[in-house]
Amino acid sequence: MINLIRGRGADATLLRAQTGQLLSEFLFGTAPPAARARRGETGGEAGARIELAYVLDGGERLRIIDALVTVISGAYCHLPQKRAAYALDPVQALHLLRSRVAELSEGEFHLALTSIVLGLRDAHTRYSGPRAGQGAVATLPFLVEQYGSHDDPVFVVSKVAAPQLIRDPKFTAGVVLESWNSIPFARAVDLYSDRETGGRPDARRARALESLTFRALEGGPPPDEMLVDIGYRILPAETRREVRIPWRVVHPARADTSQRPGSRASRYIAADQAAEVVRRAKKMMFSGSVWQAERSGVAVARDKGWIKTWFQDALAARVIKDKTQGELGYLRIWSFDVDDDDAFIAEVIRLLDLLPETGLIVDLRGNPGGLIWAAERLLQLFTPNTVTPARFSVLATPLMRALARSPFNRMEFEAWLPSLEAAIATGEAYSQPLPLTDPAWCNDVGQRYSGPVACVVDPNTYSAGDLFAAGFVDNEIGPLICVGEGSGAGGANVWTHYDLREALVGTPFELEGLPADVGYTVAIRRALRSGAADGMPIEDLGVPGIPYEMTLDDLLHENRGLIAFCAGFLAGIPRTVLKVEVNGDTVAVTTSGLDELETYADGRPFEAVRKVGDGTWELPRPHARIIEFVGRRNGEICQRRKVGS
Amino acid sequence: MSLVVAGRIVPLSRALKVAPSETATFQGKVWIGDDGRIAAVTKGSAQGPAGFEAAPVADVDNDLVIPGFIDLHSHLAYATLPLWVEPGRTEPFPHHDIWPTRPTYAESVTWPAYAFIEATPVELLAYAEIRALIGGTTSIQGSPPSNRPLDGWLVRNIEDETLDGEVGRHQVLASTLTLKSEQLGERATRMRQGATFIYHCAEGRPGSIVQREYLATRTAGCLQRHLVAIHTNSVDPEAYKTWHEPGAIVWSPFSNLWLYGTTTDVPAAVTRGINLCVGSDWGPSGTRNVLGELKVASLVSEANGWGLTDFDLVKMITANPGDVLAQAWQRQAGRLQPGALGDVAVIAAKPKADPFKTILRATEADVRMVVVNGRPLYGTETLMKQAGARQTSEINLNGQLSGQSRRLALTRFDADAQPWSFGEVLKRLEEVRADPKVAIERARRLAFASIRSGGAPRLRLALDMPTGKVPVGGLPKNLTKIIVPPIQPLAHDSEFFASISSRGFHGGLLDGLADFYS
Structure with missing residues (x-):
């Protein structure tokens, strides 16, 4: 059975970008010692080449530490929570590092600094040192997934990139993994997950698994080893085999639709930037032709059976068939990394129009987040109810008060200022929470999909993905299915050093420039949920839902079990339909499963409540800027459509 | 030279x-x-x-x-805007905290001003200073908060002026927004150290709640010789007695009448020895330069029988504010x-x-x-x-x-020797006006690129007036909703006078301004 999927997922042609360069060459400008030994070269260990790399002097190191002390103590919005959850004091740790900064070697310094920041278990908040490659990803050309329970997982290769990158024709998708550099595979994953971000153990495991073979170099250290020895079996009873695969470094670049540096959207990002670049690298390695087509400017379908879309980096949609439910819609949201949320939402609406109204599965697994507006505004398409967005608060510190008081930040932070000022007297640790997506924007388009909707997330659904999941639950849109214990638990708006540096100009907390290529990201506004979970943070907790354990069947047959599981939930939701078509002076309204129809013209009732059954109703077209139809069933609002005149 | x-x-x-x-x-x-x-x-x-x-x-x-002339009260960031009224309003506003909450304020005032200040700050500054210049103004208060000093270019920007390094920066402090007691206390200390503080204070109808702002300045220790209080039109004139070492008041009669229907009790202030100056205020409720505002002052004096002579009035835009600046700069103006x-x-x-x-x-x-x-x-x-x-x-x-x-x-602002023309300034402003969305987004990207590359930061200015009721982030979701009204001519013109009649709460008094220009 495993043999059926060998070779799945990889395009046959090897792209030059997929080859990249060996990690050893990337780091040291040379091949790894073993490779040189094969070529007959002697002497000059790789370590010696490190000396040629750029080394920070003591003053530069102090500048970095001082910036991080200022930012983490004054702006890092999760600091009280992290102190409580992990019994740590990153600010004191930074002060201690500061006191011995000049005694450390270059490697020791960056390792110490990275460890302090990684200790926060927050994928939003990362430090990247001077040698970290912007946009570079260290890769092994295969993907590992697990199935079974958290306590007894089985690890299999689920995808292999172009076969030219692995000199072992037996190492294909479906093989069961036994060891990693002679360490039992499960143990290796656990060891690596201890270095990963993520509040919950399952989240750390999931993130470790995702980044085991793909590591963003701008947000963390490079792999320790240049080559990896993988022990595997083709079938459990077969002979154990071993393959040696070198790490390669690739640059997947950003999609044309992704957030542009300095754009208005850039201050409203909730994303794990490292996971985003890893996602891009996976796309490049396993869907090379789709990745290559990004710059063609045409709509592309990711594979046969999928609908073509201009937002192929963020979206994919197809009609799926379920044994019991028949045809359903399947919307994959890979990422919310878009610059134009209006265009993104318009594209989702177009895709929804091409999917059956019988039910929809929205799959956000592995979505590393992106633009908050895109995630929160999208919710309205699936519900007749008014969507309430998450709210965000900032730390009530002198730094954040100064930032909010700065005349240059008035447009953006004036609303937070009164509560920050009041916190001096009230002792509140946080400002008043306020939405980052204006509630009016969350409801400006309205419902567009009639059928029931289920959402699927996993521990790698992060940040803006968490916000979507939280909004999905808190606004009672439909069932949330979780592969794992919950969503990824990243609850914040994240800023870069440049954002903070610009915002703090003219305040007593002005930040100096950092040494070349050094940077960091930091969680600055903390997300709190709405609805029944009002006030609950997302960070470290995530959004729990109906648990689901992945099976081998899912890995082998494109999530077959998971889809059947979701379809079962969709089956239990009563179906109603409301379609509106404007024709000159009339409006054709098609209803199904509804018993009452209300019509509003610019927010005012246009006529008495109309009793309806299943059928199409030709109604006079109200003269109004916005016409709204509300369909009820047994008094409950089930459908709502807004039509602009 | x-x-x-x-x-x-x-x-x-x-x-x-x-x-x-x-x-x-x-x-x-x-x-x-x-x-x-x-x-x-x-x-x-x-x-x-x-x-x-x-x-x-x-x-x-x-x-x-x-x-x-010295204009001790303006807001340069709003200079391009026409007069503003809230449609349908029939009653004067009680005080300065009310009109920014009106539904049309942000779209009429904040957003158009933001478009210029974000997308083309240098041209906006040039426009505002040239507008002052053609009315004979050589020093003006109300420069937008900036990330770089603005002195030594065109007219003197009072808050930024250093007289070629003769005086230190921040000798003149200003605040449009009402300050908290702690901040006022800090200002009191700065004034005792020699700084001058220009403060919007108690702006509203007599007896309205904002008169307590005057009390707050007193409590904080700000009623000093170095205080320049803008407006104070809500203050009970008796309260001026508590200003034992009187400073100055800046009178902006057009704006007061336009918004509140009443203005500062000038004779009461003069009787207490307070130095009276005249300021033009801003585009949405002011005159285009202080020479125009002087005529409004004359109209009000005459209507109220205050008996201010032409000499008294001219001093209010020359010697009186000059004496205020002389305190700050140790140099007569x-x-x-x-x-x-x-x-x-x-x-x-x-x-x-x-x-x-x-x-x-x-x-x-x-x-x-x-x-x-x-x-x-x-x-x-x-x-x-x-x-x-x-x-x-x-x-x-x-x-x-x-x-x-x-x-x-x-x-040009950044290249001292490079000649520039008003035509080029206006052309750039019109480009922004034609497509504010594109202009704002481009400016943001350039600013970010500059910070990222470590290059010299571009000039940044900030709005100094209330922003009003705005959505999250201060701007409309769709930036194409920012409609920038026509850029106003530099000088007072017939359209300006036509826009005064039957608008605002001046009871017809401001209609007389046109007579000075006929």
Whole structure:
């Protein structure tokens, strides 16, 4: 059975970008010692080449530490929570590092600094040192997934990139993994997950698994080893085999639709930037032709059976068939990394129009987040109810008060200022929470999909993905299915050093420039949920839902079990339909499963409540800027459509 | 560059060596040295000081040579905007916290101003300063908060002025927004150390709740000689008695009447020894320059029977604010006398005409030349040539100067020697107005790129007035919803006067402003 999927997922042609360069060459400008030994070269260990790399002097190191002390103590919005959850004091740790900064070697310094920041278990908040490659990803050309329970997982290769990158024709998708550099595979994953971000153990495991073979170099250290020895079996009873695969470094670049540096959207990002670049690298390695087509400017379908879309980096949609439910819609949201949320939402609406109204599965697994507006505004398409967005608060510190008081930040932070000022007297640790997506924007388009909707997330659904999941639950849109214990638990708006540096100009907390290529990201506004979970943070907790354990069947047959599981939930939701078509002076309204129809013209009732059954109703077209139809069933609002005149 | 201006001198000086009284005028010369300070003021053909042998002489004949006007209350960031009223409102606003909450405020005021300040700050600044300049203003308060000092370019930006390094930065502090007691306490301390503090205080109808802002300044220790209180029109005049060492009040009658239907009790303030100055306020509820505001002051004085003379009024835009600045800068402004700032305006006058009445009635067409720090920045072609101005360009005021041409000595903000023209300034502003969304987004990206590359930061300005009821982030979701109204002409014009009648809460009093320009 495993043999059926060998070779799945990889395009046959090897792209030059997929080859990249060996990690050893990337780091040291040379091949790894073993490779040189094969070529007959002697002497000059790789370590010696490190000396040629750029080394920070003591003053530069102090500048970095001082910036991080200022930012983490004054702006890092999760600091009280992290102190409580992990019994740590990153600010004191930074002060201690500061006191011995000049005694450390270059490697020791960056390792110490990275460890302090990684200790926060927050994928939003990362430090990247001077040698970290912007946009570079260290890769092994295969993907590992697990199935079974958290306590007894089985690890299999689920995808292999172009076969030219692995000199072992037996190492294909479906093989069961036994060891990693002679360490039992499960143990290796656990060891690596201890270095990963993520509040919950399952989240750390999931993130470790995702980044085991793909590591963003701008947000963390490079792999320790240049080559990896993988022990595997083709079938459990077969002979154990071993393959040696070198790490390669690739640059997947950003999609044309992704957030542009300095754009208005850039201050409203909730994303794990490292996971985003890893996602891009996976796309490049396993869907090379789709990745290559990004710059063609045409709509592309990711594979046969999928609908073509201009937002192929963020979206994919197809009609799926379920044994019991028949045809359903399947919307994959890979990422919310878009610059134009209006265009993104318009594209989702177009895709929804091409999917059956019988039910929809929205799959956000592995979505590393992106633009908050895109995630929160999208919710309205699936519900007749008014969507309430998450709210965000900032730390009530002198730094954040100064930032909010700065005349240059008035447009953006004036609303937070009164509560920050009041916190001096009230002792509140946080400002008043306020939405980052204006509630009016969350409801400006309205419902567009009639059928029931289920959402699927996993521990790698992060940040803006968490916000979507939280909004999905808190606004009672439909069932949330979780592969794992919950969503990824990243609850914040994240800023870069440049954002903070610009915002703090003219305040007593002005930040100096950092040494070349050094940077960091930091969680600055903390997300709190709405609805029944009002006030609950997302960070470290995530959004729990109906648990689901992945099976081998899912890995082998494109999530077959998971889809059947979701379809079962969709089956239990009563179906109603409301379609509106404007024709000159009339409006054709098609209803199904509804018993009452209300019509509003610019927010005012246009006529008495109309009793309806299943059928199409030709109604006079109200003269109004916005016409709204509300369909009820047994008094409950089930459908709502807004039509602009 | 030194400069001599010859004509009928109206020095407004109390220095007996210059004139026997503040009201005295005479044919003579003002000698401005290389340092931009007045070296001497001489009568008739008396010999001037040494060192002026090669100095250009601008001879204005019978025209009035007066101190450049000082506008102690404006908001440059909003200069391009037309007068604003909340549609359908029939009652005056009680105080300054009310009108920013009205539904049309943000879209009419905040967002258009933001479009310019974000997308094209230098051109906005140029527009606002040129508008002041053509009305004879040489110093102006109300510069937008900026990330770089704004001194030494066109007119003097009062909050940023350092007199070429003679005084330290932040000698003049200002706040449009109401400050908390802690912040006021800090200002009180700064004033005791010599700073001047210009503060919007108690702006509203008499007896309204905001009069407590005046009480708060007193409690905080801010009622000092160095306090310049803007408006105070809600204050019970009796309360002025508590200002034991009086400072100054800036009176903006147009704005007060437009928004509140009443204005500051000027006689009560004058009786208490408070130094009265006039300020033009801002585009949405003000005049286009302080010379225009002076006429409103005259209208109000006459209507209320306050008996302010033409001389009293002219002092409110020259010597009185000049004395305020002299405290801050340790250098006299607003008076023509040795050692004072070489800031001069030339106003057209008939021979033997009453000088103060002439100034009061003067319009932009009567402003013949303006000199800041000894540099001729604006004037008729003849005078600019006589004054040795170089790299000037014609400034087109759409026929508002009755066919007379004017020249402007404008250089680019970031490149001192590069000539620039008002036409280019206006062109860029119109580009932003045509597509604010694209302009704002492009500016943001460039700013970010500059920070990221470690390059010199571009000039950033910030709005200083209330933002109003705005969505998260202060801007509409769709930036194409930002509609920028037509950029207003620099000078008072018939459309401006037409927009006054039957709008605002002035009861028809401001209709009389047009008569000064007819």
